[in-house]
Amino acid sequence: MSQAIPYIQxxxxxxxxxxxxxxxxxxEHHPAFKGTIRTIQSLLNLQKNEETKSLLMYRTEEGTDxxxxxxxxxxxxxxxxxxIAYQYWADQTFGVMSRLSEYSRxxxxxxxxxxxEHESSHPGFSEKIAHYYQQSRDLDLLSTAAGHDxxxxxxxxxxxxxxxxxxxxxxxxEGVFLSGAKMIATAxxxxxxxxxxxxxxxxxxxxxxxxxxxxxxxAKGLHIVCRESFAYDHPVDYPLSSRFDEMDAxxxxxxxxxxxxxxxxxEDPEFSWKLRIDRAASLLSQHQTVVRLVSKLESVVAIGNxxxxxxxxxxxxxxxxxxxxxxxxxxxxxxxxxASEHHAQLYNGVLLPAPNFLTTARNLGxxxxxxALEILQQxxxxxxxxxxxxxxxxDSPIRSFLHEYYKGTYSSAxxxxxxxxxxxxxxxxxxxxxxxxxERFYSGDPVRTYAAQYHSYQHKQRLIDFAYEVLx
Ligand SMILES: Cc1cc2nc3c(=O)[nH]c(=O)nc-3n(C[C@H](O)[C@H](O)[C@H](O)COP(=O)(O)OP(=O)(O)OC[C@H]3O[C@@H](n4cnc5c(N)ncnc54)[C@H](O)[C@@H]3O)c2cc1C
Numbered sequence: 001m002s003q004a005i006p007y008i009q010x011x012x013x014x015x016x017x018x019x020x021x022x023x024x025x026x027x028e029h030h031p032a033f034k035g036t037i038r039t040i041q042s043l044l045n046l047q048k049n050e051e052t053k054s055l056l057m058y059r060t061e062e063g064t065d066x067x068x069x070x071x072x073x074x075x076x077x078x079x080x081x082x083x084i085a086y087q088y089w090a091d092q093t094f095g096v097m098s099r100l101s102e103y104s105r106x107x108x109x110x111x112x113x114x115x116x117e118h119e120s121s122h123p124g125f126s127e128k129i130a131h132y133y134q135q136s137r138d139l140d141l142l143s144t145a146a147g148h149d150x151x152x153x154x155x156x157x158x159x160x161x162x163x164x165x166x167x168x169x170x171x172x173x174e175g176v177f178l179s180g181a182k183m184i185a186t187a188x189x190x191x192x193x194x195x196x197x198x199x200x201x202x203x204x205x206x207x208x209x210x211x212x213x214x215x216x217x218x219a220k221g222l223h224i225v226c227r228e229s230f231a232y233d234h235p236v237d238y239p240l241s242s243r244f245d246e247m248d249a250x251x252x253x254x255x256x257x258x259x260x261x262x263x264x265x266x267e268d269p270e271f272s273w274k275l276r277i278d279r280a281a282s283l284l285s286q287h288q289t290v291v292r293l294v295s296k297l298e299s300v301v302a303i304g305n306x307x308x309x310x311x312x313x314x315x316x317x318x319x320x321x322x323x324x325x326x327x328x329x330x331x332x333x334x335x336x337x338x339a340s341e342h343h344a345q346l347y348n349g350v351l352l353p354a355p356n357f358l359t360t361a362r363n364l365g366x367x368x369x370x371x372a373l374e375i376l377q378q379x380x381x382x383x384x385x386x387x388x389x390x391x392x393x394x395d396s397p398i399r400s401f402l403h404e405y406y407k408g409t410y411s412s413a414x415x416x417x418x419x420x421x422x423x424x425x426x427x428x429x430x431x432x433x434x435x436x437x438x439e440r441f442y443s444g445d446p447v448r449t450y451a452a453q454y455h456s457y458q459h460k461q462r463l464i465d466f467a468y469e470v471l472x
Pocket of ligand 1: 145147148154185438444
């Protein structure tokens with residue numbers, strides 16, 4: 001096994017990250033990335049800390065330590081351990097950082113766990129995924145996944161409408177060359193690896209887009225084009241934006257060479273879809289997303305309560321009703337998570353959380369979160385702007401006024417200002433707006449994910465039959 005290179009050292013390679021019209025030279029110290037990279041490094045440090053290591057890591061069969069996102073769950077205890085590991089990292093970021101690699105690692109782990117099932121119809125896959133899984137796990141590689149085509153013309157399914165999509169342009173004995181684009185790859189600028197697949201089913205006439213690749217971020221000819229940065233270098237005024245801005249990027253491939261061992265699926269619509277809906281990969285990755293959502297909703301409940309309490313607004317019935325709605329959101333998602341684990345079933349020897357509960361939680365999340373932000377606005381009201389522009393104002397000549405007029409029911413003016421700044425970062429900052437969009441869309445277009453749940457609901461016929469039975 002090769003020795004793992006430390007994360008920060010790995011960032012100093014030839015990756016082409018573009019922001020504000022310039023190539024980023026030193027990503028570790030760049031204002032758009034340094035806060036987030038520092039956060040990731042601090043989370044990675046927890047893996048080595050004696051007190052937290054056991055919450056995040058497990059001992060592999062080979063006797064090495066690996067992050068629990070790579071564990072193949074065989075028992076309820078395994079699933080619980082995975083949940084605790086996801087939650088521990090998520091809690092350190094108020095549930096705001098969602099692409100800390102556990103999602104893409106879960107896809108890889110699921111495919112690896114299920115490799116025997118796929119090997120019979122696709123010889124060679126098993127060896128490739130085993131090699132990749134072991135490499136990512138043992139080197140503790142960070143990764144992200146991107147499954148979508150750039151938004152050019154969603155209703156044009158002709159050849160013209162498919163221009164610009166990622167495809168193989170040529171191949172030789174060593175590998176393939178890739179050109180085209182993928183969107184959105186959150187965290188791409190500062191991870192190690194990109195897992196690229198097709199989120200939607202491809203038809204026979206779309207064979208050239210039905211691939212699964214694993215591409216190193218520093219691959220020659222790959223350009224990572226970032227949106228504008230929402231990171232502000234001021235942790236007190238922007239407690240979330242300064243530390244947790246997960247960059248979203250478009251990936252542009254210009255004749256990128258990829259060796260065959262990293263081409264997991266080659267122009268094969270059936271196999272590409274089989275991996276996309278692979279039971280282990282889907283459920284293990286959804287499990288992580290729901291744990292992370294719980295962590296975020298817990299932060300919302302805490303912020304909502306404090307906003308109301310420190311303004312004396314909990315005296316009003318409708319405010320209590322709204323705070324209860326936030327609690328109901330949280331407890332609903334938590335209950336679905338627990339139910340999914342409780343009803344987990346073995347599939348090819350892997351204990352997988354029950355799909356109905358996870359899908360329900362994920363779909364509810366797309367509606368819960370925007371509503372949660374609306375409630376925070378309704379509770380905070382104008383108070384969300386009753387803050388000085390910077391916390392530094394508390395050291396200015398007018399500080400005595402601020403200490404008097406900005407205080408809350410029981411909190412000091414400075415404490416309440418900090419609270420409001422946290423709430424505003426979640427609701428009103430560019431990062432907050434991005435998060436509302438994220439929760440609506442991160443797992444696909446909710447219109448289609450709801451429709452998919454309707455189609456796949458296996459109890460429908462039983463319920464209908466029972467209704468007719470009662471009618472008799
Ligand atoms: C902040 C953020 C970060 C994200 N990060 C990632 C990531 O790291 N990796 C990843 O894989 N994904 C990520 N996603 C999700 C992904 O990129 C898409 O945003 C998501 O799947 C929705 O697709 P779209 O944005 O292309 O919308 P579109 O599919 O273009 O939809 C636009 C509108 O048209 C409608 N529409 C389009 N086509 C159809 C159709 N065929 N039938 C019915 N209605 C249709 C939709 O309902 C919607 O109203 C992220 C999303 C966001 C917002």
